[in-house]
Amino acid sequence: MWMTTAGWANKITEITLFVEDLHRSKVFYQETLELEIIYEDESCAVFDHGNTSINLLDQSNAHELIEPAQVGHLGDGARFQFTIQVPDVDRVCDELKLRGVKLLNGPITRPWGRRTACFSDPDGHLWEIAQVLE
Known part of the structure; x- marks a missing residue:
């Protein structure tokens, strides 16, 4: 695999999903998928999914992470x-x-x-x- 030969890690450790309604999405991941929150603040909620963390980020805060790319809706x-x-x-x-x-x-x-x-x-x-x- 190209990532391991380049010296990169061979696993995905975090996935950040840009969400329109943080509370609604947080409830879905907690109650429907039964994932545990490992960190949260007013703009994000991070869930444990085994070897990967799923970060729900309020999309109003996403632009600074990906600029000049645009945030999709x-x-x-x-x-x-x-x-x-x-x-x-x-x-x-x-x-x-x-x-x-x-x-x-x-x-x-x-x-x-x-x-x-x-x-x-x-x-x-x-x-x-x-x-x-x-």
Whole structure:
């Protein structure tokens, strides 16, 4: 992998998501995905997701991090998807539905040997849950 040969770390340690309503998104990640907050202030909430921290940043504070790039807004269209490996996609989908999550698709058995489903958080960030089929 090019990152390891260049001397870079070989894992993603933080993901920052720019959100329109910090409180709404914080509730989603706490209650729906059952993640634990490890840091928060008036402009962000950081969640523990194993070896990766998910930082929800109020989008009004995002420009200073990425300028001169522009901050996209909800409705601009998907630009990426996060994938979480799970042992049983159907069971996780049932749990998500009980928590009020509307699946965008799935569960679907894919020709490349995975069973997947996709949903979005309140700001349109796409999440896929995937099960490796044997």
